[in-house]
Amino acid sequence: MMGFMGASSLLLERDEPLARLRAAADQARAGSGRLLLVTGEAGVGKTALIDRLVETDHGMRVWAGSCEQLFTARPLGPLADIASTADGRLGEVVGRGAPVHEILPVLLDELRSHPTLVVFEDVHWADEATLDVIALLARRMATTCSLVVVTSRDELPVDHPLRLVFGALAGAGVERMRLSPLSLRAVRELAEPLGFDADELFQRTGGNPFFVTEVLATGCIELPSSVRDAVLARAAGLEPQARALLEDVSIVTGTIPLQLVAALGGADAGSLAECLASGMLVETANGVVFRNDLAREAIAGEIEPLRRAALHAIALDVLRATNADPARLAHHAEATGDAESVTEYAPIAGQQAAARGAHREAAEQYRRALRFAGHLDVVTKAELLERGAHEVYLIDHFDEAIAWLMDAVELRHEAGDVLAEGDAMRRLSTVQRCGGRRSDARDVGERAIALLETQPQGFELAAAYGNMAMLAMNASELDVGLVAARKSLDLAAACGNRNAEIYSLNTFGMLGLLSGDERGLESLERSLQIGLAEGRDDHVGRAYIHLADIAQRHRRYDLIDRYYGEATEYCIDHGMELWARYLHVYYARTELDRGRWAAAISAIPPSVDVPGTPLARIDAVVIIGLVRARRGDPGHWNALDEAHMLAKRSGELQWVAPVAAARAEAAWLEGRLGSVADEIQSALQACIDSKAWWWAAELAWWSLRAGLDVPDLELAPAPWAMLLEGRNRESAAAWRELGCPYEEALALAHSDDADDLRAAFEIYDSLGADPAAAIVVRRMRELGVRTIPRGARSTTRANPAGLTTRELDVLRLITQGLRNSDIAEELVVSAKTVDHHVSSVLSKLGVSSRADAAREAIRLGVQDGEQVTQR
Amino acid sequence: MPRYLVERSFPDGLDIPIDDNGMKTVASVVATNADLGVTWVHSYVGDDNRKTFCIYDGPSPEAIRQVAQRNGLPVDAITEVRVLDPYFYVGDPNAS
Secondary structure, eight states, rough: OOOGGGGHHOOOOOOOHHHHHHHHHHHHHTOOOEEEEEOOOTTTHHHHHHHHHHHHHOSSSEEEEEEEOOOOOOOHHHHHHHHHHOOOHHHHHHHOOOHHHHHHHHHHHHHHHEEEEEEEEEEEEEEHHHHHHHHHHHHHHSSSOOOEEEEEOOOTTTOHHHHHHHHHHOOOEEEEEEEOOOHHHHHHHHHGTTTTHHHHHHHHHHOOOHHHHHHHHHOOOOOOSHHHHHHHHHTTTSSSHHHHHEEEETSSSSSOOOHHHHHHHHHHHHHHHHHHTTSEEEETTTTEEEHHHHHHHHTTSSSOHHHHHHHHHHHHHHHHHHHHHHHHHHHHHHHTOOOOHHHHHHHHHHHHHHHTHHHHHHHHHHHHHHGGEEEESSSHHHHHHHHHHHHHHHOHHHHHHHHHHHHHHHHHTTTOOOHHHHHHHHHHHHHHHHOOOOHHHHHHHHHHHHHHHHHHHHHHHHHHHHHHHHHHHHHHHHHHHHHHHHHHHHHHTTOOHHHHHHHHHHHHHHHHHHHTTTTTHEEEEEHHHHHHHOHHHHHHHHHHHHHHHHHTTTHHHHHHHHHHHHHHHHHHTTTTTTHHHHHHHHHHHHHHHOOOHHHHHHHSGGGGGGTOOOHHHHHHHHHHHHHHHHHHHHHHHHHHHHHHHHHHOOOOOHHHHHHHHHHHHHHTTTGGGGGGGGHHHHHHHHHHHHHHHHHHHHHHHHHHHHHHHOOOTOOOOOOHHHHHOOOOHHHHHHHHTOOOHHHHHHHHTTSSSHHHHHHHHHHHHHOOHHHHHHHHHHHHHHOSSSSOOOOSSHHHHHHHGGGHHHHHHHHHHHHHTTHHHHHHHHTTTEEEEEEEEHHHHHHHHHHHSHHHHHHHHHTTOOSOOSSOOOO | EEEEEEHHHHEEEEEOOOOOOHHHHHHHHHHHHHHTTTTEEEHHHHHSEEEEEEEEOOOOOHHHHHHHHHTTTTOOOOEEEEEOGGGGSSOOTOOO
């Protein structure tokens, strides 16, 4: 009876999208995999389109999974659907609740070896882990022979997590496609044969295919005013028992097993047959499902609250017996107000979600459990609070985590379990530390140790010492930190707690390095190796972050060059984007310090100001502020003032010191170093107190320039020490050796020798450091130097990317594939000079390799000496 | 979005012919700018064609430099500017 609105008419005006999907499938099968994102308003016919694609002869195996509108999404729901039909390893890894980074390689293997059409439907309801899978797949689709189709509604709230994912969806094989509603012509084609006023129908429905179909299905010429009315009008046409059945089953999202249909609506086969015949329910392999979720929502909205609760209770009972997903059970338990079941299933669901990396959903499950936790005993509740706090902390809800842990400490105290109380305090202190509440963290951390030292020593005390070591490190109290880290390390090893042992090995190594002990590197790298070998993500991430941090603090460029690539790859593959942001910012700082300003700016991730990275932002704005100040660009004080404010708020030397040094340099460039004298002096003293010699030496230099008294530094790093002692040329050579051209020029610029000043000018000029170059020119005048360079030479300025004519020569030779030694021969200069030119060229082009430079040269059209806009 | 005055030097003179080629050059600059959200509002060109003063809207000076580099255009200096309308100060003619 519904023949006129079957699949074929629903697919009016879908030839082009369908052709695109088929073309993508062909390309995929030919070895160039694709990910296609299909968006459109609810009811626009996304599912119908995908169904049609699946029906066509595409020669691929089909894996389909969909997301459902639960209060809290099932973690990896669509993959679980797929795994239930797929054999072999995918079924195994998904089945045991493995995290995304373990599932992904297996999934990719499958998509590379067997042409597969993978469908993820309705991802606007997806959990965090599913979104991770999609984002990671997108980057690699081109290497498969499969097609992934993702469908989503496109009216998303601005803060919907999907927006971030879609924004970042990029990759060689990613395409997007938006489905439009039907045109007036199509609506006419459908409506006029049935005697409807097509124009009015079009206006009323906006051409939404689902809405149009519902109205036509009611058969009554008077038009309903909304989709909901249309659906209800259509349901009103059913026999009363069938309509009741439809309402009963509408409380279930997704596929409804037949057993559940019977339990909810009675075993009257006739009613079910009527619902199916009407087209409102559709049969699937393992049950029935609403043809469209808009219809389900409309019907479910009509049920009275008490009846709804009773229906959810039935669903809970039936599904419990079938071993259903705990997230689904918790959903029904909450809807029926069954506190015991909520507190039984929500924590399990939370644990599973956490294991899969869906921390947002895990946090939601713990919140749900805690809302119903009134009947629990203190110990169970404390456990719930502690586990939940970890999840909400991971999604940046520090205040919530702190509040929960404070409750947990109290409950542990009430229960009289001193070890557990101390351990809860240690957890609280850790979250306070990461949330920027330093003094609270210190206070609670010390109390935890005091309490635990009264007990038999074990894992809890080892963890408390480990926490103290980190507190001391952030406070730059290296000696206190080293003692605590040592204690933690020994105790953890003694009681066989691997986690605490690796953690403290890392902290111990970092503290050693910070205090100038090279052996620290060994410990840090060992913690990395152990973490990698044993698959402990957190420890690996921490080791990488610390290695990158030490590289930027101590100008250890060998470390950043060795680790940056693998570290970012690892963090992104393991869903640790937050950590990757820190890596990028540290890397940006090393690029800045190596004179590659454009590369430094491009390395700063745009997301550096999102929640969770307030501290990475400080370094990022310091880099931006310094680049602006050095180039003479506007806005440098905006950046440096923000950095100052943020650093002051953090109160930690690791942010305060570099900010003070950057502000000193910017003030020097403007000839008003005196205005920041107080800032420099207090930061300098703090650096000396904490033995942070790299920053201390830099700040000592600016203090000296500001005419302030400078205390002796025990251990200033060589290039700064030479400069402070007035050995400018040696210092310049040391900076050059290190690979820091701006500082090399700084050393030369403060010499009284005309040749040194000229050399300083050359370097500044090649870096595009106009304000510093101008200072050198002024000094040359004051010293009565005769041949003074004419500011930045105009020929330089006209060359693309601000390259000097010499650099342009070098670039052309690079493009021809010459090695540095060949270039040196060609241009009759030393190999060292060529090295310098090459790094300057790379920096100005904002690239990191010769191959990229060659590509850029070709793009700029300079490989044969021509330019774009000049005669 | 901030507005910037970008000064550029062309020692051999700027040459954008008033024909298809000129149009292509300008269109390609505009398209490259758009990648980073930079808008070229307009330019003032010195009468010897050796110096230009270009008004740009853009998210940051870094973005201005990055697109300049991609376009192969020189940058001498970037200044953040605002519009001053002298007639803003002219009073209501009907008031005494």
